[in-house]
Amino acid sequence: MVNTLLLPELREMLADGNRAELEEFCSALNAGRTAEFMEGLTTDQAWQVLMHAAAPRRAEIFSHFPEESQLAILRQEDPAQIAELIGELAADDRVDLLQGLSEARVNEILPLLTAADRRDIQRLRAYPEGTAGSIMTTEMAKLDENLTVRQALDELANQSQFFETIYYLFIVADDNQLRGVVSARQLVTALRTPQLQLSELIETDVVTALTTEDQESVAAKVERFNLLAIPVVDESRRLVGIITHDDIIDVVREELNEDAQQMAAISPLDTDFLRIGLLTLSWKRGIWLAILFFTALFTAFALKFYEAELDRFAWLAWFIPLIISSGGNSGSQSATLVITGMTSGTLRLKNWKTVMAREWIVSMLLGAFVASFGLFVAIVVAPTPRDALVIPITLFFVVMCGCFCGAALPMIFKRLGLDPALMSNPFVAGIVDILGIVIYLNVARMMLS
């Protein structure tokens, strides 16, 4: 969604070197909106426009660019100017961006930063991908509990540009030990008693994340406790960073996309679809295609086993794809409902009896529904009406079997402590395919003669 409203004007200002108007453009609007208006510019043009903003404002506008534009700028513009920009960016964002640059480019930029920034970046880069440490930022308000409300507010007023959020003040002892938290809301409410010490307001029962904690578990805590930010501590409960609500949205999105990919039988990509290496991508897909191939191989054995029936009643073979896809589709539906229910917390393992009872009823309805279409079609094809009954009877049981397996398998995986999304839809479908063929040819064996 490129907003082209101001593009011609912007290009004209650049061509004319109209300093005053460019400065006005950079400062007049909300930073997010300024970034939106610049989306149609080339990398160089965008950077030239940004040079007309003061350094902090420049970083603010830049942080609203799409990631690909950000990386293009970091790759090709002057290293000294880039270093200045990076100095102004939020600690967590710049680490993410540097991840997208070549090692050579990073080594060109890093020495131009202040020693403090460089240390900070190197510390954050050391945390493994997917942990709380890797998504946290280090710019939070750390205060001493002996400060008064008034002093704390003054401190905030002077330092606020250095903090990612001023809405939680973290109270630390010497050695950065986390003692508790005071919210800006409490501080404002306590304004009538400005001499009160923070130690009177402190909430010591703080929900924290460990640096090594999985980001999904951190997101669950933030969601459950409705936090604006969660403090990140190391093993000795020293405060080392915070993770804010906007990063949590990214985590939720990332995790749900990973689940969707797993459900479609792809090992999690860990990076964007367009950026991942083609060999890596092929491997993450191929390994699953191979597993599913060997599952599907059993269908070939099953069909060979019923060779005699297939030889005598050739028309049976025509319905094989129809029957197994009906089973596979109802299985995928059930599996997806159970998996998304479990990841969003609306369905718990202890509800398994309810789930299975409900699936039982739904699967009978669905089975009967699909079977009725099947009857209609089979009557046209099969030699006698009695023979035709093989198709609807099979469809009824195959759909039931699909629903049953689809609902049960992810819950069994969860019970075993595995990720239910691993029980991918194609895998459920593969198992139901085999069962479907066995059902089909046994029904045929009984009905036909």
Place this chain on the structure above:
Amino acid sequence: MVNTLLLPELREMLADGNRAELEEFCSALNAGRTAEFMEGLTTDQAWQVLMHAAAPRRAEIFSHFPEESQLAILRQEDPAQIAELIGELAADDRVDLLQGLSEARVNEILPLLTAADRRDIQRLRAYPEGTAGSIMTTEMAKLDENLTVRQALDELANQSQFFETIYYLFIVADDNQLRGVVSARQLVTALRTPQLQLSELIETDVVTALTTEDQESVAAKVERFNLLAIPVVDESRRLVGIITHDDIIDVVREELNEDAQQMAAISPLDTDFLRIGLLTLSWKRGIWLAILFFTALFTAFALKFYEAELDRFAWLAWFIPLIISSGGNSGSQSATLVITGMTSGTLRLKNWKTVMAREWIVSMLLGAFVASFGLFVAIVVAPTPRDALVIPITLFFVVMCGCFCGAALPMIFKRLGLDPALMSNPFVAGIVDILGIVIYLNVARMMLS
């Protein structure tokens, strides 16, 4: 994840009627954690414990209960006490909860609320599901631009318990017209000049949501502009509510789950899997099973068309499920990658050439990989090595065809202005099934004789 650490103690306190200890339990911890410790209690026990908390604290703990426990309490406890509780809950949360009660129960509770609360609830209930109006809350700080920084802070200090967030102050003219916003961060930074008027700090370029706007579009704005809360206005730009960051996480989760369900060929449930009526659920699944059934019907026609080949080479039929599932699985993989890429914004329609070029390479690698397994298997079964070649050659082209359709179809849907997730994985698989059979039997016709 039920925390049973304090359960025996809690039950004992209740049995002993130990008032002091129960009051201590209700007030000592973080409200979220208090709720966690109560999860193993029965509905009645939980309510009895809550009666030992002051009304606002009671509502706070209650708001951290799982939704099913909240509804159980609202359904069965004393209406007058429930009305008191509802009076304390956040405006958006209580409307959501009332949605889960019977009309009779709602009519029992509503008259016991204050007139203001009742009006507020009825206004919010009027917005259709899925719009900004239906998820907003009405408790925000509205101030006049002529107030000074000092006066604004005093106002916040006095009123903060009535606001869902104090971190944005909305500046309105008479008639509630939204003029702009001042953040608490700006206010704190301006503390050194307490006589400054808000009109000096006001940011007038505010990102807003319309009451009728789709919640997904609202979530996109909040994510894009990294907002803590977004103001909701009506057509005449009157401020009627706000939506806070925690509700946005719920929207993102809901929308992504809906996508996942659509990808598995289920019409969006609009409610929890365990709460939806079984007939509705069957309909939302059955309609898609029917569509997919009629797609799959073409496979039967295709197989009938190649009757002669299947009669002469009976072993060809054994591999039908294996071949179509390989095509369907690679198609689902591609479709899921493209759909999740588009919904998360990392893949845009303008990248379609890159996507197809990359799929081309990946599909050849995957096709060759799967074909190599196929060759191995076919050699065992087929009468001659030359005959066996039918299987790997077919697999190679079927996998390529799956990847191609899987990647292209969602982008075509998007281009047509439709939801790409509608191009569900089973639908892609269904189309690939038909193409797979056509490829298979044509390869067979050419190779065998």
